[in-house]
Amino acid sequence: MRRGAGKMMEEGMAFEDVLAELERFKEQDLKYTRILSSMCTDPHPIAKIAHRLFLEANLGDPGLFPGAKAIEERTISMIADLLGGDDTVRGYLTTGGTESNIQAIRAFRNAAQIRDGNIIVPQSAHFSFxxxxxxxxxxxxxxxxxxxFRVDPDAVEELIDDRTIGIVAIAGTTEYGQIDPIxxxxxxARRNNLFLHVDAAFGGFVIPFLDSHPPFDLSVEGVSSITIDPHKMGMSTIPSGGLLFKDGTLLDFLSTPTPYLTSKNQFSLTGTRSGATAASTYAVLRHLxxxxxxxIVDRCMQMTAKLRSGTESAGITSPVEPMMNVLTLEVANLEQVIERLAQSGWRVSVTRDGFMRLVIMPHLTEPIIDEFLSDLEDATKD
Amino acid sequence: MRRGAGKMMEEGMAFEDVLAELERFKEQDLKYTRILSSMCTDPHPIAKIAHRLFLEANLGDPGLFPGAKAIEERTISMIADLLGGDDTVRGYLTTGGTESNIQAIRAFRNAAQIRDGNIIVPQSAHFSFxxxxxxxxxxxxxxxxxxxFRVDPDAVEELIDDRTIGIVAIAGTTEYGQIDPIxxxxxxARRNNLFLHVDAAFGGFVIPFLDSHPPFDLSVEGVSSITIDPHKMGMSTIPSGGLLFKDGTLLDFLSTPTPYLTSKNQFSLTGTRSGATAASTYAVLRHLxxxxxxxIVDRCMQMTAKLRSGTESAGITSPVEPMMNVLTLEVANLEQVIERLAQSGWRVSVTRDGFMRLVIMPHLTEPIIDEFLSDLEDATKD
Structure with a gap:
């Protein structure tokens, strides 16, 4: 903590001066235009309007905000339908993939009643595990x-023991955009009587719209729950996550009684939670x-293909064929190349195995991809 | 899940039609004007503007949003200064009181390395514990x-055993607005070498501004950490929480490495997290x-005193003298009275011990208090 920094609060500051100060901080933030390292993107215009409309709504106290609550329920219905769910599905809108994954594993743990239990996740699983x-x-x-870069099912099975609670599969891995063999x-999972959670935080709003894809969602017999992030490819506002249980009774293992609120119990990890992001997610799904x-997914996939063929022409290979809008590249002197790209304003990231990682989000365009390809070629030259 | 509800997503819907639909849902939500049951309130006007300005910022990837990150750091400094912290304090902005409390106890648990440990919380502690x-x-x-309605220190001490990790105290209890004997x-805590967490989710933005108050914050020797919620009396947007550790090294017990992001590790419970709410909190603190x-606190306390004397005049007693802007009342036929008040649009709540509970937030005004008093008198008549 900076000494004396707290003194900033002492006297108060005029409305306009505070806003001017905020604008200066805002200028330090990057625009998404040249960001190829993030799974977040600019919210859809309708998301921003919907968010503002429900800014003060608290879904943690739904009796006060029945409109926002109805929006959440309809959103869950739409997502359940998108992800192969039927009438037994229950879920709620979370703060994002981490909360969704926490709550899925917590429900499994509580339902299994196994002490000192374990879960088996792919090596590719998000760091949040x-x-x-x-x-x-x-x-x-x-x-x-x-x-x-998909998990090896035999290796998963070998890790199972009598303390195993469940298995996690990834549909759209953070690093390679791959889909595990769900x-x-x-x-x-069925054979060993285990829960199976699918983390489709990124893939949930991509895979259903691909021209073809392997089965990955609640329609697969044996899948217990699924995570999907509206604030990634769902183009909603932060923090927007979703968690669905195929057998809705699993949700009850997350129940906490809520005295002095308008509800009797709650399932969410947080207490007070935003109605604005629920409205934002709803608006995007309903509008699009x-x-x-x-x-949108077609356009991202076309840009990914363009980036792939452009890099191939430049002699840069990919360790794996992209299944969705994530491209990884074998690049020599990676740190130096990233530094050079950064000087031109580009942000790219790195997989744990040392490949360059590019996420081709809706905020990118074909001309931006051309420009990036050109700068990447320059940056990889000696 | 409602059958076929998911079909709502099928074809898409015109921008204006979606907004019109949202407006209809919005009409179902209550305005805060007649809500005396919630610790949330309408965000301050400057909070709404600041929120909008940083809507797309993701503090989970701070290298992309250095402006939003600087705002978070400055906000933590201001809050630390407000709550008696010095240079050793570290913390971060959370999604609210529940995340702050989870993370404090998690840090204690990890630091203490006690298996099957326990914590001692007041009977009055928020249900989130x-x-x-x-x-x-x-x-x-x-x-x-x-x-x-304050925790009995002797009773706390009796519950300590060799598996106790820490103690929780409440500064501004949810039900009675009381301050435990911190x-x-x-x-x-010092004598037993235990951590002590203060949950000042509600009280953090009230107690420092009271004319007099007992010591409750990081300035008290033995307090390890404190929770404060900007989205309650801080008049920020949802979800806004804060967590401060007096000895900043405790934060390291929450560290998760973050490959493929611009940061090396993160301390937050969630991954992607809002820069908008950080800007919102910052703006309110800086402006006010x-x-x-x-x-604002003086005005809330004046309204509380008015409500107290008005109810007393009407023969309604309070089980305890309000220490802050929460008033509890002994009301006969409570359910019926609440139902009658609801018919006039009022929302009040109930403590677990069966008292009427009123939270006197900044969205209330003296005329509204007068109107409420009149309706309460009517509702309590046979």
Whole structure:
């Protein structure tokens, strides 16, 4: 903490002066235009309007905000339908993928009643699973992936023991955009009487709109729950997550009684929670519909293909064929290249295995991709 | 889940039609004007503008949003200064009181390295501590309160054993607005070498501005950490919480490495998190300053006193003298009275001990208090 910084609060400051100060901070933030390192994007215009409309709504006290609550319920219905759910599905809108994954594993742990239990996650799982293991006091076992960066089902099965609570599969891995072999994992989960959680935080709003894709969602027998993040490819505002349980009774393992509120109990990890982000997510889904989402995903996939062929022409290979709008590249002198790209305003990231990682989000355009390709070629020259 | 509801997403819907639909849902939500049951309020006007300005900023990836990150750091400094912190304080902006309390107890648990540990919380503690016990696999022991609804320090001490990790004290209880005897609890914590967390989710932006108050914050020797909620009396937007550790190294027990992001590790429970709410909190603190907050708290306390004397005149007694802007009342036929008040648009709540509970937030005014008093008198007549 900076000494004396707190004195900033002493006297108060004129409304306009505070806003001018905020504008100066805002100038330090990057625009998304040249960001290829993030799974977040500019919210859709309708998301921003909807967010503002419900800014003060608290879904933690739904009796006061029945309109916002109805919006949440309709949103869950739409997402359940998108992800192969039927009438038994229950869920809620979370603060994002981490909360969704925490709550899925917590429900499994509580339902299984296994002490000192473990879960098996792919080596490719998001770093938040380390956080979850610590939080829930559950051991996190990591199964290696195959040559295509998808988890090896045999390796998963070998890690199962009598303290295993569940398995996690990723539909749209953070680093490679791959889809784990969900059907094979579901078969293993069924055979061993284990829960199976699908983390589709990124893939949930991509995979259903691809021209073809392997089964990955609640329609696969053996899948217990699924995470989907509206604030990623759902183009909603932060913090917007979603969690669905195929067997809705699993939600009851997250129940906390809520005296002195308008509800009797709550399932969310947080107490007070935003109605604004629920409205934002609802508005995007309702406005775009499946057709609108398909157009956006098509465009991202076209840009990904362009980036892939452009980099190939420049002699830069990919360790794996992109299944969605995430492209990884084998780049020599990676740190130096990233530094050079940064000087031109580009932000890219790196996988744990040392590949350059590019996420091709809706805020990008074909001309931006051309410009990036040109700068990447320059940056990789000696 | 409603069958076929998901079909709502099928074709998409015109921008204006979606907004018109949202407006209809919005009409179902209550305005705060007649809400006396909630610790949330309408955000301050400057909070709304600041929120909008940083809507797309993600503090989970701070290298992309250095302006929003600087705002968070300055906000933590201001709050630390407000709550008696010095240069060793570290913390971050959370999604609210529940996340702050989870993370404080998690840090204690990880630092203490006690297996199957327990924490001792006041009987008056917020229901979220039950959630926290389940989440972190920590036993939650509840200490009874005395006649003034403050925890009894002797009862706390009796519950300590060799598996106790820490003690929780409440500065501004959700139900009675009371302040636990923090100095006595701190003495017990020091003597038993335990952590002490102060939950000032509600009181953090009230107590410092009261004309007089007992010591309650990081300035008390033995207090390890404190929760404060900007989205309650801080008049910021949802979700806005704050968590401060007096010894900043405790924060490191929450660290998760973050590959493929612009940061090396993160301390927050969520991954992607809002820069908008940080800007919102910052703007309110900077604009109001201590003087502005004092005016608002003074006004809330005056309205509380008015409500107190008005109810007394009507023969309605309070079980305890209000220490802040929360008033509880002994009301016969409580359910019927609440129902009658609801018919006039009022929302009040109930403590677990069966008293009527009123929270006197900044969205109320003296004329509204007069109107409420009149309706309450009517509702309590046979």
């Amino acid at each position: 380390d956080k979850i293991g610590d939080l829930l006091a559950v051991e996190v076992r990591k199964a290696p992936f195959d040559a295509s 059907e094979a994992l579901a078969e293993i 519909g499946r057709r609108g989402f398909k157009q | 039950d959630k926290i016990g389940d989440l972190l696999a920590v036993e939650v022991r509840k200490a009874p309160f005395d006649a003034s 100095e006595a609890l701190a003495e017990i 300053g201590r003087r502005g907050f004092k005016q």
